[in-house]
Amino acid sequence: QVQLQESGPGLVKPSETLSLTCTVSGDSISSYYWSWIRQPPGKGLEWVAYIYHSGSTTYNPSLKSRVTMSVDTSKNQFSLRLRSVTGADTAVYYCARDSSGWNRLEYWGQGILVTVSS
Amino acid sequence: QSALTQPPSASGSPGQSVTISCTGTSSDVGGYNHVSWYQQYPGKAPKLMIYEVSERPSGVPDRFAGSKSGNTASLTVSGLQAEDEADYYCSSYAGSNNVLFGGGTKVTVL
Numbered sequence: 207q208v209q210l211q212e213s214g215p216g217l218v219k220p221s222e223t224l225s226l227t228c229t230v231s232g233d234s235i236s237s238y239y240w241s242w243i244r245q246p247p248g249k250g251l252e253w254v255a256y257i258y259h260s261g262s263t264t265y266n267p268s269l270k271s272r273v274t275m276s277v278d279t280s281k282n283q284f285s286l287r288l289r290s291v292t293g294a295d296t297a298v299y300y301c302a303r304d305s306s307g308w309n310r311l312e313y314w315g316q317g318i319l320v321t322v323s324s
Numbered sequence: 325q326s327a328l329t330q331p332p333s334a335s336g337s338p339g340q341s342v343t344i345s346c347t348g349t350s351s352d353v354g355g356y357n358h359v360s361w362y363q364q365y366p367g368k369a370p371k372l373m374i375y376e377v378s379e380r381p382s383g384v385p386d387r388f389a390g391s392k393s394g395n396t397a398s399l400t401v402s403g404l405q406a407e408d409e410a411d412y413y414c415s416s417y418a419g420s421n422n423v424l425f426g427g428g429t430k431v432t433v434l
Contacts, residue, residue, distance in 0.1 A: 243370075243425075250413060250425055250426070250427045250428045251362070251370065251415070251425040251428070253422075253424070256423075264421040266422065266423075267420070300370070306376075308358040308376070309358045309359075309415055309416065309417045309423050310358075310360060310372065310375040311360065311370070311372055311415075312372050312381060314369040314371070315369065316369055317369055
């Protein structure tokens with residue numbers, strides 16, 4: 207049973223950096239692609255980024271200048287850092303496994319609400 | 325790139341069929357067969373229902389079917405059941421290593 211769990215601060219101040227970690231169990235992170243998707247309250251989904259186990263990354267062009275993803279195979283975790291956050295970055299952040307690298311998000315974490323506010 | 329276009333709502337009576345459209349461009353939906361559909365209940369994570377336009381993951385009922393024509397993909401739910409009432413999102417690979425989502429469609433079972 208593949209399970210993903212997001213963790214990190216639920217509150218971040220404007221202009222600071224949002225940092226989240228996704229811990230994977232029931233599967234090795236040394237396979238597949240691993241993604242972050244976010245959903246502002248009451249709104250739709252937005253793809254943020256994905257990383258291959260090798261460390262190769264792909265970012266949403268609209269966020270590319272502020273986003274960094276990394277993977278820690280020893281801990282079976284991957285992470286997201288989003289710099290210079292504003293209120294527009296307030297959202298539920300989901301981590302997910304892309305089983306093909308072609309937008310097949312088959313397993314999702316439960317999501318974590320991150321609020322940007324002073 | 326803009327989000328894919330979905331109708332905000334759709335509805336049907338139990339047993340009937342409902343079809344949700346997802347319109348993009350030749351740079352995303354029309355250019356690739358990497359279209360997925362997700363079902364989301366309030367407060368829950370999305371669930372993959374369809375991938376590669378028309379493929380169903382294991383465990384998804386065959387009442388759910390995906391298709392594509394030109395720049396528009398569609399999800400049809402046949403034999404509508406109360407449990408199908410949820411939000412549905414389409415998603416497409418959009419080239420240049422980009423992925424787009426639609427704005428979502430709320431399906432109501434009357």
